[in-house]
Amino acid sequence: MKLLLTSGGVTNPSIEAALVRLLGKPIAESHALCVPTALWGHPMCGPSSVRRFVAAGSGSPHFSGLGWASLGVLELTALPTVGAERWVPWVREADVLLVDGGDATYLHHWMRESGLAELLPSLPGKVWVGVSAGSMVMTPRIGDYFVEWAGAPDDRTLGVVDFSIFPHLNAFPTNTLADAERWAAGIGGPSYAIDEQTAIAVVDGAVEVISEGQWTKLT
DSSP: OEEEEESSSSOSHHHHHHHHHHHTSOGGGOEEEEEOHHHHTSTTOOHHHHHHHHHTSTTOTTTTTSOOSEEEEOOGGGHHHHOHHHHHHHHHHOSEEEEOOSOHHHHHHHHHHHTHHHHGGGOTTOEEEEETHHHHTTSSBOOGGGOOOTTOSSSBOOOSSSSEEEOSTTTSTTOSHHHHHHHHHTTOSOEEEEOTTEEEEEETTEEEEEESSOEEEEO
C-alpha cells in the first residue's frame, strides 16, 4: 500500500502533486472510500464531524472535497456484521482510502476487528491518505499524549511504518515544538512533528517528507 500521511489533509499544491503521483492519475478520475471510524472514538468529535467529512463540502475541502470521481463510505464498525464477501470487493475496487482523524487507538481496534488491517498487505497499489489519527494509526505508537479513547489498552497502533507522528504542530497551544519534544522522549523510536502543510509519503519503505510548512524529525 502507498501511504500519504498528513496532519490536515491535502492542503497545498506540493501535497496534491504527491497524491496524484501516488494515484497515477488525476484526482477527478479516482474513486475514493471515506473511513470516518476514528471520529467516533474521540470526545471532541461526533455526528457533525462525520457529516462534514462524508458530505465532502466546504467542511472538508482538503480531503473528501477534492473533486473525486466518486465517494463512498466505509464504516469499519459495520464490517464484521456484513461479511468480507461484501466489503472486500468495495475496498479492492477503490483507488484510495481517505481515513479521517479522531482517536488512533479506536481506529486501530476496528481495523483489527473488521479485518481491514489483515487485508492491507494484499493491496500494494492502493493509496491510503490519512489525516491526523488516520495517519498515526500506521505508526508503532502514538504516545499516551494522544490517547483519548477510554477503551484503549495502550498507545500501540499498527506499526506499518517504523516512525511515529506528532500532528498539528503549532496548530494548538498544546502542540508546540516543545510539546513534541517531550512527547518524543517517551516514544522510544524515530518520529516526526508535522504541521498542517506537511505530509509524509511512504512507498515500498522509502520515506519522503513533502512540505510547504514546518516539520522536524525527532529522536
